[in-house]
Structures are given as C-alpha cells and as structure tokens.
Amino acid sequence: MTTDEKLIKLDRTDRRILELLQRDGSLTNQQLAEQVGLSPSPCSRRVRALEDAGIILRRVTLLERKKLGLTLTVIIQIGMDRHTPERFEAFEQQVATFPEVQECYLVTGQEADYMLKVVVPHMDAYQHFLLDKVTRIPGVSGVHSSFVLRRVVDNTELPLGYL
Template sequence: MNETANPHKFDRFDRRILEELQRDGGLSNQTLAERVGLSASPCSRRVRALEKAGIILRRVTLLDRRKLGLSLTVLVHISMDRHTPDRFDNFEQKVRGFPQVQECYIITGQEADYQLKVVVPDMDHYQEFLLNRLTRIEGVTGVHSSFVLRRVLDSTELPLGYL
C-alpha cells in the first residue's frame, strides 16, 4: 500500500486549519475557527476528523534550546558493520532511548547508514554521549560528527500546497 496516498479529501478549510495548527498547536477552537473562517462547531468537527484520520498526530510545544542551555546541535552519521534486520532493530531501539537524539533517519547516498540529530548542552556532554552511549551500541563501526554553527532554517511546518 502506498503510504503517501491519503483518502481524506482536503478543502481550503482543512488546509487553513492545518496551516494554523502547525504555527500554533495551542490555539483555542474559537480562535482557530475565526482564523479559518468557520464557526466553532464545524471547526471542531473538522479538527476531530483530521485527528481521527491520523493527519494530526499530536500537538506539541516548541522550546528554545539556547534558553534551556542546549546550545550544541550535532548531525551524526553512523555506519553499521552488518546490514541485517536484527542489527538495525537493535540500533534503533537503543537510539529511541536516548533523549539527546531528536531525529534518526536511515539514509542512502552517503557512506553512512543513519543520520542522527543530537542536542546537548556542550562539547563535554557530546563527548560523554558519543563515547559512553552511541559507540557502545553493538554494530556501530563508524561515527562522523558535524557541528551546527548556525540555524538558517529550522521549521516543523510541512508544505501544504500539494494538498
């Protein structure tokens, strides 16, 4: 089955609801309804339908990393010794347990198998994470770290123009 196919038919109100909630997931239903041009009840029904369809997964609060003392972001490429389901499952299970890891992707086109996005307070904390956690996962044979100097674009909003 094609995971990108979605039987939900989007109209301009659905798109506007999704756009507004991506910008501020904490909007009250009344404020959301006003912004998209609906009354409160139909807006609430549409949001529930989008949640039920699995389009709205959850609502989160974005925090300022720097103000919380998390000033170092690292993009880490990981190479594995064997490309077996067991090896990959073990790696992914371990990585899910590390709060420092914000994102984990299996990638192609590189000499690495995974790319991680890691957020820590400083280089000392990254070194501890790298040496005492990441490199101790069975099967990890290579680690290449790139340190983010500046965030040019950092967005969680999906492009909805394709709907």
C-alpha cells in the same frame, strides 16, 4: 507509499486549519474557528476528523534551546557493520531511548546508514553521549560528527501548498 497509506483529500478549510495549527498549536477551537471562517462545532469536528485520519499526530510546544543551555547541535552520520533487519531494529530501538536525539533517519546514497540530529549543552556532554551511548550500541562501526554553527532554517511546518 505503501498500499495502506492512502492520501486523504483535503479542502481549502482543512489546509487552512492545518497551517494555523502548525504555527500555533495552542489556538483554542474558538480562535481557530474564527480564523478559518467556521462556527466552533464544525471546526471542532474537522479537527477531530484530521486527528482520526492520522494527519494531526500530536500537539507540541517548541522550546528555545539556547535559553535552556542546550547550545550544541550535532549531525552524526553512523555506519553499521552489518545490514540486517535485526541489527537495524536493535540500533533504532536503542537510539529511540536517548533524549539527546531529536531526529534519526535511515539513509542511503552515502557511507552512513543513519543520520542523527543531537542536541546537548556542550562538548563534554557530547563526548559522554558519543562514547558512553552511541559507540556502545552493537553494530556501530563508524561515526562522523558535524557541528552546527548556526541554524539557518529550522522549520517544523510541512509545506501544504502542494496539496
């Protein structure tokens, strides 16, 4: 944690608000207030404070991939030719523009420098993504693809029990 990343002390009500919103971001303030045992105004103020503190980043809608024809999930390990800030920054900026990329991590402890989680409709789309996008990024020196057979755990909720 950097010096500008200060932990924010949360009480039981704040944690409950976060748990409920992680499960269902479409809850109205009234519904949320009822479930945490507050009246609407204090509940709204708490949510706003969590947003202002940068704890709640945004609210999203999760979609079912298969029903949209996005049936292939690939974990890609990528090696870079040079380990310079400029090379990494250029790679990260380019990858951030690809809608197929769900997650991108700079990693250590293995041959790869980056791990990507990519979602596409089928193998032909993956081939296009790999050959026409990823391998054309300057500095990419190696690619290893692993194809997901089944999602065993696919959770977007953070474990708040540690707080």
